[in-house]
Amino acid sequence: MARITIGESTFSCQADESVLETLLKENIQIPFGCRQGVCQACLMRSLDNPPPESAQIGIKHTLQAQNYFLACVCHPEQDMTVALPNQQDAFIQAEVIKKQLLTPDIVHLVLKYQTSFNFFAGQFVNLQRLDGLTRSYSIANIPHQKNILEFHIRRLPNGQFSNWVHDELELGAQLTLSTAQGACHYLPGRAAQPLILIGTGSGLAPLYGIITDALNQGHAGPIHLFHGSRDLNGLYFIEELRDLAAKTDNFHYTTCLSGESIDSDHIQGRANDVALDSLESLGGWRVFLCGHPDMVNQTKKMVFMKGASMADIYADAFHVLQIEN
Numbered sequence: 001m002a003r004i005t006i007g008e009s010t011f012s013c014q015a016d017e018s019v020l021e022t023l024l025k026e027n028i029q030i031p032f033g034c035r036q037g038v039c040q041a042c043l044m045r046s047l048d049n050p051p052p053e054s055a056q057i058g059i060k061h062t063l064q065a066q067n068y069f070l071a072c073v074c075h076p077e078q079d080m081t082v083a084l085p086n087q088q089d090a091f092i093q094a095e096v097i098k099k100q101l102l103t104p105d106i107v108h109l110v111l112k113y114q115t116s117f118n119f120f121a122g123q124f125v126n127l128q129r130l131d132g133l134t135r136s137y138s139i140a141n142i143p144h145q146k147n148i149l150e151f152h153i154r155r156l157p158n159g160q161f162s163n164w165v166h167d168e169l170e171l172g173a174q175l176t177l178s179t180a181q182g183a184c185h186y187l188p189g190r191a192a193q194p195l196i197l198i199g200t201g202s203g204l205a206p207l208y209g210i211i212t213d214a215l216n217q218g219h220a221g222p223i224h225l226f227h228g229s230r231d232l233n234g235l236y237f238i239e240e241l242r243d244l245a246a247k248t249d250n251f252h253y254t255t256c257l258s259g260e261s262i263d264s265d266h267i268q269g270r271a272n273d274v275a276l277d278s279l280e281s282l283g284g285w286r287v288f289l290c291g292h293p294d295m296v297n298q299t300k301k302m303v304f305m306k307g308a309s310m311a312d313i314y315a316d317a318f319h320v321l322q323i324e325n
């Protein structure tokens with residue numbers, strides 16, 4: 001059993017508990033999201049002893065060196081004095097400048113920031129509202145002069161953050177956002193390599209950013225996008241992407257609907273099945289998978305079985321909060 005000190009208080013962290021579980025049990029308000037070490041919403045810093053390495057996986061090297069760790073997967077091996085990240089280290093403010101429905105379920109949210117902010121299209125940030133409620137959303141645009149960040153946010157039934165964004169968040173409001181995180185983005189080089197991108201629903205957000213980035217950087221190899229949903233409420237940017245495919249020789253775009261009644265404009269089936277059925281082998285391909293966690297996790301295995309190298313598979317599963325029974 002290790003002891004966790006935060007501020008003036010010290011708590012016992014049982015062997016089977018994470019730092020996050022210990023602090024929440026003691027009613028300490030810590031932002032958190034996926035509880036699986038993915039979203040990084042529960043980023044904290046150890047002020048004395050180094051955290052276990054396993055609690056630092058996926059964190060930027062610069063933050064690892066400063067003893068940052070993910071509280072949800074941190075099972076301390078020794079006593080730790082911990083703190084939330086300094087606001088100036090990891091968070092900036094941004095203003096809502098546009099909010100527009102893309103489908104009845106998905107809203108296009110555009111934020112403008114004033115301070116310097118580095119990101120790659122396809123990375124994600126943690127958005128935080130005033131009361132501390134925090135969720136991860138992927139960046140759908142490439143960095144440019146206008147200091148904006150675009151997001152596609154799907155309303156989940158009874159979802160706290162997504163319903164608040166859809167129904168209450170107003171133009172001009174301020175949101176707090178973390179540094180950009182994650183490795184699901186385009187890297188220049190290997191410009192002739194074929195790319196395949198598979199996404200469901202608002203999983204198009206990071207893929208849209210990645211495609212824009214790849215084309216902007218002169219990617220010459222074929223780029224195949226498969227966007228799927230159960231019904232039309234999950235598909236958007238259809239005309240825009242069809243136009244792009246019509247005028248860009250190496251960009252290919254397929255929409256898939258897995259529900260029962262679909263029109264002939266779309267392929268019937270799940271995007272991952274349709275995509276993988278259409279290709280013999282993925283040896284040498286770069287793969288991007290985003291959206292529903294089941295789809296992402298299943299497809300990771302399937303693309304590996306089809307020959308893609310693990311080093312060439314980039315994925316962001318849109319894990320939602322873990323509900324405890």
Ligand SMILES: Cc1cc2nc3c(=O)[nH]c(=O)nc-3n(C[C@H](O)[C@H](O)[C@H](O)COP(=O)(O)OP(=O)(O)OC[C@H]3O[C@@H](n4cnc5c(N)ncnc54)[C@H](O)[C@@H]3O)c2cc1C
Pocket residue numbers: 033034038039124135136137138139151152153154155156157158159160161162163202203205206316317318319320321323
């Ligand atoms: C890396 C990453 C990137 C992401 N990018 C995007 C993105 O670009 N776009 C996007 O739309 N989403 C994205 N997500 C998902 C997003 O972070 C949120 O999880 C999602 O918006 C739901 O948040 P919420 O607060 O609305 O729902 P929550 O309040 O967290 O609820 C989630 C679900 O659980 C159910 N639920 C809540 N409480 C209970 C309860 N007590 N009992 C039973 N069920 C319950 C809700 O009904 C809801 O369906 C991403 C996630 C990750 C990890």
